[in-house]
Amino acid sequence: MAGEWHTAVADFIGAMEMEGVKPTEPIAQRLASGELIRFHSDGDGKGRQNGWAILYLDDRPAGAFGNYRLGISRKWRVDRDLSLSPEEKRKLQEEWAAAKAKRKEERERSEGEAARDARDIWSSASPVSLEHPYLARKRLDPFLFREREGRLLVPMYDGSGSLWNLQRIAGDGTKRFLRGGRTDGLFFLMGDMSRKGEIVCIGEGVATMAAVCRSTGYPCIAAFSAKNLGAVARLWNSARPDLHFIICGDDDSHLPKNIGREVAEAAAHEIGAKVAFPLGRAA
Structure with a gap:
């Protein structure tokens, strides 16, 4: 059976x-x-x-x-x-548990190796050039980033401040994470969050949140992707319940399923935050 x-x-x-x-x-x-x-x-x-x-x-x-x-x-x-039969179920459960444990071990090993690579790359990288096409086009603060082999480097931290991964952005905007690296629950922070009661914005992309930070003056957090938005929102809501959060969602109305809007509304509902969307389709 x-x-x-x-x-x-x-x-x-x-x-x-x-x-x-x-x-x-x-x-x-x-x-x-x-x-x-x-x-x-x-x-x-x-x-x-x-x-x-x-x-x-x-x-x-x-x-x-x-x-x-x-x-x-x-x-x-x-x-x-x-x-x-009970015996058949037991054997299948043991088989699946062993496979799950093996996947977990392999994932943790891969993530650990990528984290070491991320720290080495970040420590040896150069200050980002003001001429970097993506930096200039998106009007990003050069002091927050570094550069290596023509790619803008964005550090990806966990809640304890440990560096786990890097988002590497080419001049044309192509984005890549380190292969096998962790992404869940990682974020990039812009602005000062030391004040209690501060309004803080959480969204997906680094350039989008940099624009929000620049236009509002609020501290901003980039979660890097739609699927990671909820995890980052939960992490910060738990760590800093004194803050007032706004979830800044991408409007993916050009796609068959508007994932950006759905995940933003879900995250805002879960942590009791406000939600905001662009007036036009996000670029």
Whole structure:
């Protein structure tokens, strides 16, 4: 019977692919965890994870999947009963727990290596040139950044102030993180947050939040991505309950699913913050 559950996972992935949601990486073991996963799909841009899926492997397996870029959202289920004996369930649970522990170990190792690389790169980098095209175009404060091999370096910190990763921005605006590096819960801070009761703005991109900081005078925090916005908002709301937060959302109305607006509204609702959006579509 355990083999039928593995078949259910394969059937689920097959249903995804028939709908055009085609993972470019192995996801079977991650699906077996029963948690919502994100992954790179065929047709996604480099570094993007627009695919998502969740699968519940109970007596009648069911799940859902989709792709934010394609605007796809589908439900899926198995009609037949796949009840397992207690022994079969125990073996599967042990197998999935071992796979999950291995993934966690590999992820932590990769993130640790990237963090060491980030510290080495940051410490040896040069002051950013005032002629850097992205710096000049976005009117960024050069004293907050460094430069290496023509790329603007943005440090990515956790709540304790440890440097874990770097966002590297080319002159044309192409952005890359260090391969295998941590991104969850990391942020970049602009402005002075030492005063109690201060208004603080939290949003996605560094350039966007730099513009907000420049125009309002409020301290600003960049979370780097839509999927990281909620984690950063929760972190700061917990660490500094004396502050008044405004979530500055991207308006992705040009996409099939307005992720920027949805995640901003969700984050604002969760921490009891105000929310703001650009009057026109964000560039």
